[in-house]
Amino acid sequence: MAEITLFPQPHKLERKTGAFRINRHTRIFAADSAIGEMLADYLRPATGFELPVHPLDDDIPADAQNAILLASGVVDAAEGYRLEVEPGRAVVTASQRAGFLHGIQTIRQLLPQEILLAAAVEGVDWTLPGVVISDRPAFGWRGLHLDVCRHMFPVAFIKKFIDSMAFYKFNIFHWHLTEDQGWRIEIKKYPRLTEVGAYRAETALPQDPSQYDGVPHGGFYTRDEARDVVAYAAERGITVVPEIELPGHSVAALASYPELGCLGEGYQVRRNWGIEDDIYCAGKDEVFAFLKDVLSEVLEVFPSKYIHIGGDEAPKVRWEACPACQARISAEGLADEHELQSWFIRQIEAWLNDRGRNLVGWDEILEGGLAPRATVMSWRGSDGGIAAANAGHDVIMTPNNYCYLDYYQSEDRESEPPAINATLPLKQVWQYEVVPKQIAADKRQHILGGQGNIWTEYIPRSEQVEYMMFPRAIAIADVLWHHPDERDYAALVARLRRHLPALDIMGVNYRPLDD
């Protein structure tokens, strides 16, 4: 029997003799016709088959031969599914939409890779091998993050990114939408955020950050475009979690509305990288009115239960010198500027909670005291996540030393595109342990999962996003879905060697494996 290669690897897979060959007379029976149509859509371009989709009621037609059945049934997890392929038919059983979607992706990966072609191809046997797969994810949060602020990417690429996420059974797209270097989401009440804040005059050169390219850069997503992305992702089982950064990484907003900063003037959308001293003033009430207005519009576009508010890398020098911030510290009885940041985050958390949403922030939100119901995204290694989980908070583990896909993929930097000054080879990603041992056994359920992060200071083009993403994101998908105890790197590489031609077929760029 030919080797089966699936990414992520299923929880349980059993080979059966026999196989099922799809042909132009194959019928799809679906409990949910939209899901059936989606499968037909996936199979159409390469095969040229117009497979009809029939409703499937409670009973699977006993006589259904030459059929793919998508049947409601009991499986052992919310996103779980079962796939049985035998001569004459394939049956996906799931209890929720997500499970069916995962089953469909597995069917795509089980077929000859030519199924991924965008145009019809002759002479391929569209055969599914005999299997019984019983599958479910190890973690409920399986994310990828993309920074569209350091460089802007068009909606068409965002959709392609989401397509690849769905292929690997990711379910969270963390969309980093605001930054020092650009504000990327239209806010009706504050048009200057995108008139002014979405553009920078030029960009520091990767080789020499004291030099600039002289080329204006920017752009933004309209509300309709963002809604379109949200709907496109939802159809594929992916939730878009927007990130609106506060109190730091906010210079593009300050350049648009200078009164929101402690100094009140002199801001420009940043042209270079690193951490900026200028952040939102914590003393002025109009800052909170502004942020709540902005978030109100964000909530209208993004139905996600989780809203990411950043919280990282907020220097306190302006707050230390600002009379309004110091007055806030006195009035609220706070000990210092760290407690002021914590107070700031708590205002936003209470407001989000009142609207039925949960706040997520980078692990700096632990400093000065964690907001009561916040979910922590641990990025400076795992320590923040360990502390937060042990304190009873939910955590998403995205430690930079395993999950930062903007880092170099090889120590041979001369042969790589310019990247940030750190290295994270595939081999290291593959060692990613989502739940560190220091988390008490009764606190493990607080680890919701993890994600890979793609910061784009040095990534101006979409092909380069894909180059940095793959194959490392595939290893992350495997860890988050399957969470193998054994991490045999040679076996991973062998599987990837068989699998990566699928990306070539889909026109997705990636870093080739080392010889």
Ligand code: ACM
């Ligand atoms: C981060 O990488 N500053 C969250």
Ligand code: ZN
């Ligand atoms: Zn201030």
